Amino acid sequence: MDTTTRFGERMAILAHDGYPDDGKTMEGVMRYGDYEVVAVLDYEHAGSETREHFPDLPNAPVRASMDDVSEPVDALLIGVAPVGGGVDERWREDIGMALARGCDLVSGMHEQLSEDSEFAALAAENGATIYELREPPSDLPVAAGIAGEVDATVVLTVGTDCAIGKMTTTMTLVEAARDRGVDAGAVATGQTGIAITGHGIAIDRVQADFAAGVAERLVLEAAEDHDLVVVEGQASIVHPAFAADTIALLHGTMPDSLVLCHDATRDTYHNFESFELPPVERYVNWYTSLAEPINPTEIVAGALNTSGIEDDTTARDAVDEYADRIGAPATDVIRFGPDVVLDEIA
């Protein structure tokens, strides 16, 4: 999304087959998006409320389908991202019902719903817009290696795996920096970040030759508006499938500093469980060493996701051990707050 877009005020979120564990986009928008979530759609948990699974987020009812949502809704957001999955019949019905009511559709799926003839016709008939969060602009640039020249301080979140807290860390840092009076902006590079901010480009949809160039352009633009720019990282520098996203961001953004995100209980790659996660120390070396010839930078802080650890004392110990291992201060930005990281970057 090239220009910042607001998807109305009241949102329904489709989360079939992914609620509550695989709803990264749903959770991100509920946590950081400035929207009233009228309902979450999940046929399996219909009748429950989201606070049962997400006690620290604004509550919303879980309903089986759009048919059960009588409240006014401005937009239906696709809140789950099934790997390799597509839009099945249940999804189609809800999307169709939403468009028929004139709700906009906000989708971060690889599959372009605006090119579906039925959806396109329904949208046209009912004055609804289909937003493709993942669709990059057509004028893609090749990186020139100039993002390091901006006046703003640029921070890139990097990680040991996908779905490990880079987006959460980015949004939390930007909110906390603003609370401190810093003019901070988030650069969204994935569908959830784009759904939250209404702006950004999904790096994973950009052709490999232009991925670093897109990262560069996003930084150049954000640096015009902000003193502190926090870039949402993607995937991991070592990964069976997605490291291209990561290295493009590392070289394209030319960041002043890096925040390394990890999950305390993650031993194998998410969705690629036959591959063991390398020790975090190696990631420190990979990220700094690969950045160095293009733009020297350091891991200045760590963000450890300890949501898999029940008690705070064990979580605190895990954070301390993580800080030791990466040689930088660390925190769980949700559990213990982001101040430790913010002190290092702002």
Place this chain on the structure above:
Amino acid sequence: MDTTTRFGERMAILAHDGYPDDGKTMEGVMRYGDYEVVAVLDYEHAGSETREHFPDLPNAPVRASMDDVSEPVDALLIGVAPVGGGVDERWREDIGMALARGCDLVSGMHEQLSEDSEFAALAAENGATIYELREPPSDLPVAAGIAGEVDATVVLTVGTDCAIGKMTTTMTLVEAARDRGVDAGAVATGQTGIAITGHGIAIDRVQADFAAGVAERLVLEAAEDHDLVVVEGQASIVHPAFAADTIALLHGTMPDSLVLCHDATRDTYHNFESFELPPVERYVNWYTSLAEPINPTEIVAGALNTSGIEDDTTARDAVDEYADRIGAPATDVIRFGPDVVLDEIA
């Protein structure tokens, strides 16, 4: 190109603005392609012959435009790839003339010439086909991390920069392996390789999330047909703009071994001269260390391009020093032949 395609027998090659130095595709097809090159088009060097610049390649006359090519031609190949440049008026005239004669057009440009309404109409009227070498298929896979399981021996050429000899090394190795009776196949991942083999996918045009998956699929397919698969590498693991291509190939192909390509006289990145090329020793560490958690592999040989060194003795010294530095046998595959590398991989 999903299915292997032959672009006729007689080819003209458009090389305006790039001849002789920036004609990687032209040179690759003249060296390794099984085509009769009827003419090279370059308005600046018109009247000369290609052997003046390429004494070891089959000779062809250089002409100013298609208008000066009276011989029958089956296909016009775009043989140069101007960075950021597009199709200017002179190119348009030659392309138009070729299509009007019923010649097929073979293009590896990012810009899709088949979507140009004038060219599309000319092609349709005259029974000509426009081949977009760089256009990936629409059904792109995500990598599953399974390329390491194939029976064939898989070799990936990697490099310290773009335009440093990965494609040349790949094609030379495959030819030499076949001369030894090895059932060898090249996996083309860029427009020149695809122009030569009539098969392959341009990794740089694949969306970042699918780049490793495409690399994986190309290896799985090639391994069904060959005992030795040599994959054409792209760009460099550290690069201001294009490292995404490289890391996708490194993780997606899960190679048994790597051949590190370098240019003896290259000090800064090609087209990014403000960035110094890191020492080759660091590349050895980067490539092996980043591959290891997904698929352990080694740099088993080096291919040093010594074309910038005049005398053979100095070139031989450069190769020896390079071998020392990377800790593996090395050669210049063109100047001294590829046997040293082939001994390590086949």
